[in-house]
Amino acid sequence: xxxxxxxxxxxxxxxxxxxxxxxxxxxxxxxxxxxxxxxxxxxxxxxxxxxxxxxxxxxxxxxxxxxxxxxxxxxxxxxxxxxxxxxxxxxxxxxxxxxxxxxxxxxxxxxxxxxxxxxxxxxxxxxxxxxxxxxxxxxxxxxxxxxxxxxxxxxxxxxxxxxxxxxxxxxxxxxxxxxxxxxxxxxxxxxxxxxxxxxxxxxxxxxxxxxxxxxxxxxxxxxxxxxxxxxxxxxxxxxxxxxxxxxxxxxxxxxxxxxxxxxxxxxxxxxxxxxxxxxxxxxxxxxxxxxxxxxxxxxxxxxxxxxxxxxxxxxxxxxxxxxxxxxxxxxxxxxxxxxxxxxxxxxxxxxxxxxxxxxxxxxxxxxxxxxxxxxxxxxxxxxxxxxxxxxxxxxxxxxxxxxxxxxxxxxxxxxxxxxxxxxxxxxxxxxxxxxxxxxxxxxxxxxxxxxxxxxxxxxxxxxxxxxxxxxxxxxxxxxxxxxxxxxxxxxxxxxxxxxxxxxxxxxxxxxxxxxxxxxxxxxxxxxxxxxxxxxxxxxxxxxxx
Amino acid sequence: xxxxxxxxxxxxxxxxxxxxxxxxxxxxxxxxxxxxxxxxxxxxxxxxxxxxxxxxxxxxxxxxxxxxxxxxxxxxxxxxxxxxxxxxxxxxxxxxxxxxxxxxxxxxxxxxxxxxxxxxxxxxxxxxxxxxxxxxxxxxxxxxxxxxxxxxxxxxxxxxxxxxxxxxxxxxxxxxxxxx
Numbered sequence: 001x002x003x004x005x006x007x008x009x010x011x012x013x014x015x016x017x018x019x020x021x022x023x024x025x026x027x028x029x030x031x032x033x034x035x036x037x038x039x040x041x042x043x044x045x046x047x048x049x050x051x052x053x054x055x056x057x058x059x060x061x062x063x064x065x066x067x068x069x070x071x072x073x074x075x076x077x078x079x080x081x082x083x084x085x086x087x088x089x090x091x092x093x094x095x096x097x098x099x100x101x102x103x104x105x106x107x108x109x110x111x112x113x114x115x116x117x118x119x120x121x122x123x124x125x126x127x128x129x130x131x132x133x134x135x136x137x138x139x140x141x142x143x144x145x146x147x148x149x150x151x152x153x154x155x156x157x158x159x160x161x162x163x164x165x166x167x168x169x170x171x172x173x174x175x176x177x178x179x180x181x182x183x184x185x186x187x188x189x190x191x192x193x194x195x196x197x198x199x200x201x202x203x204x205x206x207x208x209x210x211x212x213x214x215x216x217x218x219x220x221x222x223x224x225x226x227x228x229x230x231x232x233x234x235x236x237x238x239x240x241x242x243x244x245x246x247x248x249x250x251x252x253x254x255x256x257x258x259x260x261x262x263x264x265x266x267x268x269x270x271x272x273x274x275x276x277x278x279x280x281x282x283x284x285x286x287x288x289x290x291x292x293x294x295x296x297x298x299x300x301x302x303x304x305x306x307x308x309x310x311x312x313x314x315x316x317x318x319x320x321x322x323x324x325x326x327x328x329x330x331x332x333x334x335x336x337x338x339x340x341x342x343x344x345x346x347x348x349x350x351x352x353x354x355x356x357x358x359x360x361x362x363x364x365x366x367x368x369x370x371x372x373x374x375x376x377x378x379x380x381x382x383x384x385x386x387x388x389x390x391x392x393x394x395x396x397x398x399x400x401x402x403x404x405x406x407x408x409x410x411x412x413x414x415x416x417x418x419x420x421x422x423x424x425x426x427x428x429x430x431x432x433x434x435x436x437x438x439x440x441x442x443x444x445x446x447x448x449x450x451x452x453x454x455x456x457x458x459x460x461x462x463x464x465x466x467x468x469x470x471x472x473x474x475x476x477x478x479x480x481x482x483x484x485x486x487x488x489x490x491x492x493x494x495x496x497x498x499x500x501x502x503x504x505x506x507x508x509x510x511x512x513x514x515x516x517x518x519x520x521x522x523x524x525x526x527x528x529x530x531x532x533x534x535x536x537x538x539x540x541x542x543x544x545x
Numbered sequence: 546x547x548x549x550x551x552x553x554x555x556x557x558x559x560x561x562x563x564x565x566x567x568x569x570x571x572x573x574x575x576x577x578x579x580x581x582x583x584x585x586x587x588x589x590x591x592x593x594x595x596x597x598x599x600x601x602x603x604x605x606x607x608x609x610x611x612x613x614x615x616x617x618x619x620x621x622x623x624x625x626x627x628x629x630x631x632x633x634x635x636x637x638x639x640x641x642x643x644x645x646x647x648x649x650x651x652x653x654x655x656x657x658x659x660x661x662x663x664x665x666x667x668x669x670x671x672x673x674x675x676x677x678x679x680x681x682x683x684x685x686x687x688x689x690x691x692x693x694x695x696x697x698x699x700x701x702x703x704x705x706x707x708x709x710x711x712x713x714x715x716x717x718x719x720x721x722x723x724x725x
Contacts, residue, residue: 183558244721317587
C-alpha cells in the first residue's frame, strides 16, 4: 500500500509543495505534522520547566526547616509546577499527538481547520509565556495553589500583581484548547476515510473525540470562574466576596465542575495510547474494543457528576456526601473494565518488551494503584482524614506521572521511528524506563505514608517526624528528574539519525494490521493520504466483527 | 480539501463554538443555581439564616438542657479595627433569651463602613439560632476613631436536635468602605 501512496504523491507533485524554507516554516505552517511537532517539542520543554520547579520543591523538603527558598516562593513553585505541567506539558503533548496521529490514523490529508490549528498553537505559547512572566513580577507568581481559590487568591499580600496575568493566561490557554478540540472533532467527523466507520476507529482516535467534547464543555466554565475572580478583585463584584453577599464555596463548586472533567482530559488520551500500543506488542487484537469505547464514554459522563468529592470537608448535607461518594465509586466500574481489557489483551499474547511496551505495562500496574487510592478517598468519612495531606498528592501523582507521563514517553518511543524514519537506541530507552519506573516509586510511594501520618500538602517546612520519608521521596525525585534527561537525549539523537538502522514502513512487527499509519512510508512524507485509503485495518476491532 | 468539505468543517466548527460560548454562560448560570440549591438544602449554607431578623416569640424554656455558645471574632486581612465579644463563651438554655455585647472600634482617622459576616459551626445549627437584634443585619458606619458597643440578642430554638451540645458563632468584619 505504501508504494501506491508514494506514487500518488509524485503524481500530485505540482499542486503540493514541501515545507517552507527556514525558521518561517514553523511560524506559518498549517501542516498537521509540523504543528504536531511544535506542540510536542513545546510540551517537552515545559515538562522540563515544570520539572525544575518540582526539583526546587523536593530540595526544600529534603530536610525539615527552611533551607533554600522563602515560603512565598515555595508556594509559587507548587502553584506554577501544577499549572505548567497541566496546561503547558500534559495537555499540549496530547494535542501534539492528536495532530500527528489522528489524520494518519483515519486516512485524512490534514486537520479539518489547518489555519485555526496554527493559531491555537501560538496562543498556547502566548498563554504560557504570560503565565511565566508572573515569576518576575513584584510579589512573585501566583502562590495560592493551582486551584486559585478565593479568598486566598484575592488577598493583595498573597498575589502581588500576578492575578490578572494568571487569569488572562488561563483565558488564552482555554481558547487555545477549545480551538484544538473543535478542530479534532471536525477532523474525526468530517475527514475520515470513507471506508472507516466510527466503530473502526483506533482507540486513540475514540478517546480523543470524547476528550475534545469534555474540553469544549468545561474549559469555558473555568474561564468564567477566573473571570469572576477578576471582577471580584478589580470591579467590586461579589461572586465570592462574603462581605458583599458572595460565597467562596461557590468558587469551589464551579472550579471542580471544570476540574474533575479536566483530570479525565489528561487521562482519556492516555488510555487511548495504551490501547493502541499494547495490542502491537502482545501481537493480538485489542480485547473488548467496543467495551473500551463505551467505558471511555461512561467515564466522561460520570466525570460531570462527581465534582464535589474534591470538597467533602467544605460542608455538605449528609445526602450530598453520600451521593458524591457513591457516584465517584461508580467510576471504578468502567475503569476496571479498561484495566481488565488491557490485561486480557496481553493474556497469552506473544509479548515482546521493547521500551514502549515496558512503559505501557508499568502504566497498567501503577495507574491501577493510583486508582485504588482514589477509591480510598472517595469514601467521604475517610477523606476527612486524607484531605489536603500528602496522601492526595501521592494519589494524583500516581495517576499523572506513571500514567499520563509514562504513556507520553511510550508514545514517543512508539511513533518517533515512524515520524523520523530512524530507530531510537533501545539500550538507552530501556535504561530510561528502569530508572524512571523505580525512581517514580521511591518518589511517590513514601508520600502515602506521609499523608496518612498527617503531613499537610503545600508547606515548605514540616514536623521532624516526617523527615525520613521526605528525604527518601526527595532522593527518588532527583533520580527521576535526572533520568528524564536520557529521554531528551534519545529524542534529539533519534531525530538526528538514531542508531543509523533504517526502519521499515511498519516499524513494529505486523503493526500495519493494527492501524493505518504503519502502511505509510517511514519517515512519513510531508503530505499523506491525499487520496483516502480504500480499506482500513480492522485487526484492532477483530472481536467486534 | 474540496469546497463542500471545507463548508462542512466550518459549519461544524461554528456549532461547536456556540456550545463553548453556551458553556461560558452556564458557568455564570451556576451562580443563581447555587443559591437555589442552597435554598433547597442540597448545599449546606448558614448565611441566609444567620443574617435574618427573627420575631421575638415566647418559647418554653428547657431548663434541663444546656448548650454552649462560643463566640469567635475575626478581622478580614485589611480591616483596621479592634473587635471582640464581651465573653468567649456562654452556657444557655434553649428557649431563653440572652444578650451578648460586642465591641468594635475604628482605628483609623476616616469614616469606615464595615460589614460583619456571621458563620456557624456546625452549619445546620444556624436554623435554630434565632437573632432578634444583631449588628450583622446591616452595614455599620464608624466615624473616625469611633468605638461602639453592639448588643446581639438571641434565643436557641428548643427544637435544636439533641446531639448539638456546642454551637460556634464566628463573626468576621470586612472593611467595605471602598466598595460603596
